[in-house]
Amino acid sequence: xxxxxxxxxxxxxxxxxxxxxxxxxxxxxxxxxxxxxxxxxxxxxxxxxxxxxxxxxxxxxxxxxxxxxxxxxxxxxxxxxxxxxxxxxxxxxxxxxxxxxxxxxxxxxxxxxxxxxxxxxxxxxxxxxxxxxxxxxxxxxxxxxxxxxxxxxxxxxxxxxxxxxxxxxxxxxxxxxxxxxxxxxxxxxxxxxxxxxxxxxxxxxxxxxxxxxxxxxxxxxxxxxxxxxxxxxxxxxxxxxxxxxxxxxxxxxxxxxxxxxxxxxxxxxxxxxxxxxxxxxxxxxxxxxxxxx
Ligand code: ATP
Ligand code: MG
Numbered sequence: 014x015x016x017x018x019x020x021x022x023x024x025x026x027x028x029x030x031x032x033x034x035x036x037x038x039x040x041x042x043x044x045x046x047x048x049x050x051x052x053x054x055x056x057x058x059x060x061x062x063x064x065x066x067x068x069x070x071x072x073x074x075x076x077x078x079x080x081x082x083x084x085x086x087x088x089x090x091x092x093x094x095x096x097x098x099x100x101x102x103x104x105x106x107x108x109x110x111x112x113x114x115x116x117x118x119x120x121x122x123x124x125x126x127x128x129x130x131x132x133x134x135x136x137x138x139x140x141x142x143x144x145x146x147x148x149x150x151x152x153x154x155x156x157x158x159x160x161x162x163x164x165x166x167x168x169x170x171x172x173x174x175x176x177x178x179x180x181x182x183x184x185x186x187x188x189x190x191x192x193x194x195x196x197x198x199x200x201x202x203x204x205x206x207x208x209x210x211x212x213x214x215x216x217x218x219x220x221x222x223x224x225x226x227x228x229x230x231x232x233x234x235x236x237x238x239x240x241x242x243x244x245x246x247x248x249x250x251x252x253x254x255x256x257x258x259x260x261x262x263x264x265x266x267x268x269x270x271x272x273x274x275x276x277x278x279x280x281x282x283x284x285x286x287x288x289x290x291x292x293x294x295x296x297x298x299x300x301x302x303x304x305x306x
């Protein structure tokens with residue numbers, strides 16, 4: 014596949030666990046996505062950008078080869094695709110698609126650390142990551158590559174253990190498997206091609222990356238406003254989660270209290286509000302942040 018002159022391309026998963034959130038990221042960055050007649054390619058109406066919608070396994074190669082300028086993919090898929098050739102660069106973690114590649118065993122296997130895997134058969138969809146992990150632990154085992162349904166391999170006597178993606182652990186539990194080792198922690202990442210775009214598109218590319226980083230930074234961030242007794246100001250600002258230096262303003266006609274405004278980078282829970290109140294804070298407002306730059 015070759016590139017269309019004068020347009021940037023962003024690779025996203027067509028359908029699956031990352032598809033919707035990837036599209037949200039693109040939209041939140043201000044790109045108006047038009048469903049095209051073609052299912053593979055969505056056009057962006059307000060910029061010369063196309064979205065290439067593909068299997069997630071294809072995204073690292075498309076971005077590494079410069080067929081796409083940017084991509085959204087699970088770090089696990091990127092890591093598995095690492096082959097010594099030119100690589101896509103990770104620009105930022107995106108905060109969604111979180112999961113962990115874990116080694117899990119059936120109760121019949123007496124597990125006492127990685128050495129218990131010596132000479133065993135392990136089923137996985139991530140043979141390269143698993144191979145590197147086993148080597149780093151000095152264990153030699155047989156790796157059986159399966160595209161899916163890895164979790165049934167022990168029951169079918171296809172393997173003694175598995176190495177698979179886990180998020181809640183419900184699938185492991187349903188199959189009577191016990192998580193033993195964390196092999197790789199993953200989430201969706203934004204990746205960029207090592208190949209520069211056409212010079213006239215460089216500025217657009219930089220600005221899209223900056224906007225996406227703003228979208229990610231504002232996720233979960235809140236704007237908090239409250240009134241605080243001057244005497245409790247230090248204790249109250251210390252309670253605000255992930256806030257830099259807050260803005261402190263006078264309240265008209267009151268010397269004993271001030272208004273505090275802060276951007277909190279972390280979730281603001283009810284427990285925090287209760288503690289703020291206990292320190293004498295009043296008129297507490299927690300507002301969502303739409304954009305941040
Ligand atoms: P495709 O058809 O695009 O190849 P897929 O079946 O390979 O899709 P999905 O199951 O949609 O992939 O998962 C995509 C990504 O979502 C995974 O590579 C991983 O990064 C992430 N993910 C998050 N939680 C989980 C989970 N519990 N199991 C599997 N993947 C997860
Ligand atoms: Mg896939």
